[in-house]
Amino acid sequence: MRHPRTAACSAALLLATACVAAAPETARTAPRTPAVGYVALGDSYSAGLGAGDYLPTGTNCKRSSRAYPVLWASAHKVTSFAFPACNHARTSDVLSGQLGALGAGTRLVTLTVGGMDAGFAGVMTTCALGGTSRCLSAVADARTAVDRSLGDSLDRLYSAIRDRAPAARVVVLGYPHLYRLRGTCEIGLQDSARAALNDGVDHLDALIARRAAAHGFTFADVRPAFAGHEICSRSPWLHSVDVLAPTESYHPTSPGQSHGYLPVLDRVS
Numbered sequence: 001m002r003h004p005r006t007a008a009c010s011a012a013l014l015l016a017t018a019c020v021a022a023a024p025e026t027a028r029t030a031p032r033t034p035a036v037g038y039v040a041l042g043d044s045y046s047a048g049l050g051a052g053d054y055l056p057t058g059t060n061c062k063r064s065s066r067a068y069p070v071l072w073a074s075a076h077k078v079t080s081f082a083f084p085a086c087n088h089a090r091t092s093d094v095l096s097g098q099l100g101a102l103g104a105g106t107r108l109v110t111l112t113v114g115g116m117d118a119g120f121a122g123v124m125t126t127c128a129l130g131g132t133s134r135c136l137s138a139v140a141d142a143r144t145a146v147d148r149s150l151g152d153s154l155d156r157l158y159s160a161i162r163d164r165a166p167a168a169r170v171v172v173l174g175y176p177h178l179y180r181l182r183g184t185c186e187i188g189l190q191d192s193a194r195a196a197l198n199d200g201v202d203h204l205d206a207l208i209a210r211r212a213a214a215h216g217f218t219f220a221d222v223r224p225a226f227a228g229h230e231i232c233s234r235s236p237w238l239h240s241v242d243v244l245a246p247t248e249s250y251h252p253t254s255p256g257q258s259h260g261y262l263p264v265l266d267r268v269s
Contacts, residue, residue, distance in 0.1 A: 035103020037080035039165070040069030041094050041111035045175065045261075046085035050239050050251030061086035062247070066254045068173075068261035069110055072269070075262075087247070090116045091153040095160055102164035108269060109161055109170045114208050117150050118142045123200070124250050127193055128241050135193040139200045146204055151211055158215040170217040171268055173261060174205040176226035176238065178250060183232030188240070194232070220268050225260045 040046055048054075048067025055063045063083055064070070073081040082101035086093065094113050102109065119142045127135035161170060178201065179194035189197075201223075209219040229237040237256030241249045252260060 035105040035165070036082045036101045037106060038069075038073055038078050038108045038110075039082045039101045039106055039168075040067075040073075040085050041098045041109060041161075042085040042113045043089040043094075043116055044087040044251060045112040045115070046110070046173075047087050047089075048085075048252075048257055049087050050248040051254040051257045053254075059086070060088075064254075064257070066257050068257045068265055071258055071262050072110075072265055075266075085111070088116060088121075089113060091150070091157045095157045099160060099164055102161065102168070104165070104167060106165035106168040109165055109168045110173060110265060110269075111161075111170075112173045112175070113157070114146075114150055114154065114204060115175060117153055118146045118200075118204055120250075123197075127189060127197065128249075132190050132193045135189065136196050139193075139196045142200055143203050146207055150204075151207060154208065154211040155215075158211060158217060162215060169269065170212075170215075171220050171265060172208060172212040172217050173220045173265065174208055174222055175201050176222050176252070176256075176260065177201055177230050178238060180228070180230040180233040180236075183230070184234055185232035185240075218268050220264045222260055222264050225264050226256070229256070229260065 044050075044062065046067065046069060047062050048064025048070070049062040051064040051066035053065045055065055057063055063085065067085070069083055069085065072078075084098040084101065086098070089098070091113050094111065119138075123138045123142050126138040130138070158170075161168075177198040179189070179198055181191050181194055181198070205221065205223070209221070212219040226237055229235055231238050231240045237253050237260050239248050239251055239253060
């Protein structure tokens with residue numbers, strides 16, 4: 001496996017293919033393009049928001065040369081690679097705007113998606129600004145939203161992926177716990193709110209894993225890889241609240257992509 005800096009340096013060589021199926025900013029059907037071998041779909045965790053060194057795609061998708069799909073494609077010398085993953089993408093956005101590069105020749109598809117459907121951004125804003133009681137209520141509402149509609153949304157997306165890429169291995173990567181309980185943080189959320197957020201991640205990951213298995217896809221659990229590297233740990237791989245770059249808050253850092261997500265994908269792909 002290449003060092004992440006080597007992979008990042010090679011991102012310029014991948015850029016031409018990385019943007020073959022660039023995701024639109026609004027939900028509309030992307031034009032179908034010739035199928036490529038590896039297609040990386042999904043939301044901000046797939047795009048690499050928080051890892052820096054963003055590719056000049058002319059969009060607000062925040063695709064990073066340090067994101068796990070780019071690192072994997074570089075390490076495995078992938079010559080046919082599309083990278084339509086996009087910040088803020090919901091399952092409906094992936095379905096309507098990111099599947100254009102899939103086809104009979106696609107051999108690997110990766111994606112992380114579902115957090116935005118669960119209201120991740122709103123929950124984290126409430127927890128950061130609203131206090132413990134409002135945070136616990138927001139997490140409970142998010143769990144309800146997951147149970148009510150996310151399963152059907154994932155089924156529609158997963159079925160479309162299989163229809164368009166019948167021969168592909170599809171790896172669905174989950175989300176890490178956000179907080180280390182009884183960790184190094186002296187201010188911020190109480191541990192009861194941090195525990196509720198981690199439980200919410202467990203609930204979300206469990207549903208994603210069940211729906212992935214039902215479609216014959218591989219679920220890759222990143223929580224063990226991030227254990228000991230959550231927010232409030234001594235060596236966090238996730239951004240805490242960042243007032244200078246608020247959109248990067250609660251997203252993996254560059255080490256989170258290269259040491260957290262990438263090895264997990266390597267083990268199952």
